[in-house]
Amino acid sequence: MARRRLQLQTDLDALLASKEMVLVCGSGGVGKTTVAAAMAVAAVTQIGGRVLVLTVDPARRLADALGVGHIGNEATRVPDSAFAAAGVQPRGELWAAMLDTKAGWDDLIRLHAPDEQVREAVLANSTYHNLASRFVQSHDYLAMERLHELHSSGEYDLIIVDTPPSRNALDILDAPRQMKEFFRSWLLRWLTAPYRSRFFSMASKPFYQIADRILGSRFLEDIAEFFMLFQAMEKGFVEHANEVEALLADPRTTFVVVSTLEAAPSYEAAYLARELVRREHHLGAIIANRVLPASMTAKASATSARKLVKAARGDLAEQIAEQLDTQPEIVGDVLTEIGTRFHDVAVVATREAERRAELSELCQLLVAAPVLDRDVNDIADLLELAAHFTP
Ligand SMILES: Nc1ncnc2c1ncn2[C@@H]1O[C@H](COP(=O)(O)OP(=O)(O)OP(=O)(O)O)[C@@H](O)[C@H]1O
Ligand SMILES: [Mg+2]
Incomplete structure (x- = not known):
């Protein structure tokens, strides 16, 4: 062994x-x-x-x-x-x-970041700050x-x-x-479209202005700017990925x-x-x-548990009570409870052993820690x- x-x-x-x-x-x-x-x-x-x-x-x-x-x-x-x-x-x-x-x-x-300008702009962008800490x-x-x-x-x-x-x-x-x-997604392209296209830029300006008046200053502009700046870093990010x-x-x-x-x-x-x-x-x-522990599934463990319940009201309880400086009746109650509940533990241990066997089929090395x-x-x-x- x-x-x-x-x-x-x-x-x-x-x-x-x-x-x-x-x-x-x-x-x-x-x-x-x-x-x-x-x-x-x-x-x-x-x-x-x-x-x-x-x-x-x-x-x-x-x-x-x-x-x-x-x-x-x-x-x-x-x-x-x-x-x-x-x-x-x-x-x-x-x-x-x-x-x-x-x-x-x-x-x-x-x-x-392809250059210092993009780098500084992203690091200063409020949407970036929100996303980076919450994403x-x-x-x-x-x-x-x-x-x-x-x-x-x-x-x-x-x-x-x-x-x-x-x-x-x-x-x-x-x-x-x-x-x-993410870099290939339509969402990113869609979000950055207003910035990439002149036409959109002119057409959407009033929309941003009204939205930002309602939502707070530069709210949408910050989001759009963030995604646009992000797109400028596509090459580096994709290569790294x-x-x-x-x-x-x-x-x-x-x-x-x-x-x-x-x-x-x-x-x-x-x-x-x-x-x-x-x-x-x-x-x-x-x-x-x-x-x-694997021993929980052994027949000898179940036998011990049964014997423990039987012995719980006799000399054993008195001996333990003396050693622990407590009362034999209480020790008896505790031992009876442990002995009768052992069955539940054994059932769980058996299920665990089955799952362990299933997992061991999937990998050459399966180890267990208690x-x-x-x-x-x-x-x-x-x-x-x-x-x-x-x-
Ligand atoms: N074998 C063990 N015996 C006793 N306590 C353990 C054992 N393994 C882990 N723990 C305890 O369980 C708790 C969770 O463990 P851990 O933080 O390592 O789990 P995790 O998988 O990293 O969790 P998360 O998915 O939240 O990151 C910790 O309090 C740790 O001390
Ligand atoms: Mg962890």
Whole structure:
């Protein structure tokens, strides 16, 4: 058993050692951010090199877990002292960066604007300010752009990307195509028509003036100007979107799908895994997170639960009560409740085992991590979780 475990554990390590980019995806709340951080910590302690985890988690929780005061758009080095506190020494360097949507968009505009005039006009445009800070969907595209930029910099041996909480886990894959389609769309052409055509410009001027008098100064003009300026950046954006698409299909890139074994996330994970394969992306592993121990489905566990209920009113309750300094009747009630409810847990564990088997058909490597009895708070917790990334 120990050898088999070691062998398969090596598989996840081998995946992290052989790839340069890992995209961690899955439905909302399944543990993507946590798993991405756990993989990064495992990679830097077991393999080494310069490892970067790019997160989109705006909560300070991850920064706290990694022992860094603040994670921003610029990568921050996780200090060796944070590892020392967990009793380990990293073999390489761990860096963390957080996707800042607004700063990310500003950088993209600077990159793609054909000249200084367009750049300054976009950055000063009020519609742009509103969109850049509110356009949640753009998280997906920005995460891909940032990955592209960080990978091209050649500064890191391994980049692990924690993908944003999307309504649909596939959004991240579609983001580059959607960006290209946006530039080709009739909506953009229609919105910018008044500015591109002299006739429209003259004809629509009174309309803008009246509308802006009602809606507030330059409201519509700002919108139209924004879209027109955006169109001036089409070439740069489309070229980049093509490069980002190529990066997703690159043999150095792999996808790790995270899921709990509840019905809805498992369904979505299976869909995502099939879709990744269909699109010829590399599916490296499926990580089942927060799973119940396999022993919950064993016959011996059910027998133990039955015996526990029987023993709940006898010596056992008295012995426990003495140890815990509480009353035997209360201990008896608690044990009876636990014993009788065990059946529910066993049913859930059986369903989980079925879903796990279904998911394992879709990927050569399926690993499972248990529910920890606490929130994941520091590097020691992340390492504990990573140690469970065994089939
Ligand atoms: N195996 C685990 N045991 C205990 N708690 C866990 C485990 N995995 C994740 N958690 C906790 O679950 C919560 C959600 O995890 P996380 O933020 O990583 O999910 P997510 O998929 O990134 O969510 P979102 O889609 O909102 O970004 C966190 O509080 C985290 O500490
Ligand atoms: Mg997250």
